[in-house]
Amino acid sequence: LPNDFLMDMMELNEALMDAKMEDDTDAIDRIRQTIAQNEQDLYAHIASIVEADQEPMAEETLLPVKDYYYKKKYLKRILAGLN
Structure with a gap:
């Protein structure tokens, strides 16, 4: 994951701890x-890829989906900590 994302998290x-x-x-x-x-915001960046009706997709096209x-997943773990 990118360092800026990790710093934000x-x-x-x-x-959250405070x-x-x-x-x-x-x-x-x-x-x-x-x-x-x-x-x-995260989904907005990949919406066009996910909603595209194109098969098969090139690996480099799917890399943003992996990211x-x-x-x-990271955000969901933080949400789980809220409960």
Whole structure:
């Protein structure tokens, strides 16, 4: 995963830990909203690939989908930590 994404996730995790320690439900809700927005932004980058009715696709065409998958998985793990 790209370093900028990992740095953003590290900051998000730190904010989550702080919010949990302080039992700050507003901050937790903001983190949920941030994650939801990140998911939408990530999908927007690959929507045209996923929705394309083209088979077979070249491997380099699918690389952004792979990147999306790993980023989405990371975000889901953070969401699981909210519960």
